[in-house]
Amino acid sequence: MVEKSIEIVGLTKKYGDHVAVDNLSLSIEKGEIFGLLGPNGAGKSTTILMLLGLTDVDSGSVKVCGIDTTRYPLEVKRRVGYLPEDVGFYNDYSGLQNLIYIARLNNIPIESAKKAALEILSEVGLSDVKDKKVISYSRGMRQRLGLADVLIKNPDVIILDEPTLGLDPEGVKNFLQLIVRLSRKKGITVLFSSHHLHQIQQVCDRVGLFVKGKLLAEGKISSLAEQLFSKNTFTIEGAITSMPKDLEEVVIPINEVVKKMNQLDGVAEVGLSDKRFVAVSEKDVTAELSRLIVKSGYGLNHLSKKEYGLDDIYHQYFQEEKKHDQKNV
């Protein structure tokens, strides 16, 4: 049996009448990189605060590394590194001093704290600015210092709350690579919250989609689509060109072709505009489509099967929700 790093059962948190986290159950395995995806205000941060015992749990239970957070928050904090959203440092201190302070709060003697801090600073690429005051650090440097800060206590689990917020694309890329590298190297479980789809897609093994305090779906990104949308998960895009007129072949009007496409098994909808078409289907019909087009006397400029990205899952989910709401009204 795989060891569970984080186990959440029936977690609920209310602020007055507003339910921030609604009966959430989730488990994350050891060594996994889990992405918590959701729009702003979905309850991601609140869930993370409850994981660390920084806010009261209304009902349900949270276990991190098999330890109940509500009962033994200190034990959990010893094993969990937490990088808050928009982390702050003591600006009058250097990066190194900030790290040493945190290490000493973890009961690491000052000598070994210094050694560990220097090691980690070089690992995150900050050794050349270690003695500068944090106030002079750039956003990216602060974020990397935050990661160093999380790693200095040798955690089993690290929790990153919107760690890429405010970084430039290059910075995001480097930061994400750093997380993956360090987590794989040390076998650390990572819980990563973000509302940026691409970033989660890049690094996470599994994803939980979080909306209005509820976990809508969880799993690998590919399976996430199937969970959310029971049918019509494939989208095939293509462009048709008409062949030169002098070829003696029967040319069927394009509208006819579209009709035929529609009749294919599994195709739900075909849209055509100016020789480009988009077919939405239940199953993979790429091969059938291409054969049909060529048979009909057209050329196929390109044909691509669109993989579902989180973007689409995200947007489609919200579109469906809107429709749902309208129906209810």
Add this chain to the structure above:
Amino acid sequence: MIKKMYKTGISKLTGMKFPEWSTMVQPFSVLRKSNTKNDFHLSPFQVMVQKEIADHIRNWRFIILFAIILLACMGTLFSTLSDSLKTLGANNSESAFFFLNLFTKSDGTLPSFFVFVGFLGPLFGIGLGFDAISSEQNGGTLSRVMAQPVPRDYILNAKFLAGIIVISVMLFSLSFLVMGAGLIALGIPPTAEEFLRIIVYTLLSIVYISFWLNLSILFSVRFKQSATSALTGIAVWLFFTIFYPLIVNLILKGFEPSQYASPNAIYVYKKLKFYLVQIMPNELFDEITSAILVPSVRSLGPLTMEQIQGAIPGSLPLGQSILLVWPQVTGLLALTLLCFLFSYLIFMKREIRSRG
């Protein structure tokens, strides 16, 4: 005689060895050196207190406040000394507690030492505490520290303890400075009673300033903006030093008995006047100061003629003086603890998010 003692005092001073500067900058380095073999290190709480103290001492706010208080006290000290030197020979009954006069008397150009401490002390306390929690919250460092394996009250306790340590060091050094200056200038050592009275006075001023420290920490826990908490602290201070006495006067105007009222009515009126000001922390402290530093003070409230009858005019021993202000001391301590309790309650239940 005086001259001789003056000289020995100086020669002793020059003979003193100053500790090396490095050990003064890092007060714990001595400890650490002697204990490295036993793998000595400070516990997380001690680390936090150490950091807070270092932050206070490096802070410009502290340096400026300290400079103001130091200058004020030095100013009064010199004016008192120049004045006292003249009157020393002539005066006899007062000079029994000459050293205490250094703290209470002035020549009128500057207020005396205890007035300065009573006036600037609250500002100092507020200055040390008003952004204790709110600055950490706004800087985003609170959630970072709270994610470490330290109990939540550590941060509050560390802030409070560091503030008290800084205040104690400052007040004791000021008191000893005044005493030392008096010793050098006059050549008369303080009696044991005087010395004890000064120590008790210093300890009680620490309690008084720590009340304001706690009050401002309470505001810093309650309010998210440091400016709000600082202004609220100063508002409370102004209320007690300026507005509350005005209000008390207004109330008392209504109850003022006529010139020909019965002694009983006058007594009740005086009692009312006494009790109305008892909720003011600065009034409590004033009473404590006067009882401790002026041994001839025998009562704080109104006395009837029967009570005075048969009393021998003279000074009280220290134990009796302390007994006299025991209610005030208890009140001050209770106010301090109350502030601490409330900040504790608010803080422990608080949800700690990053930045607000």
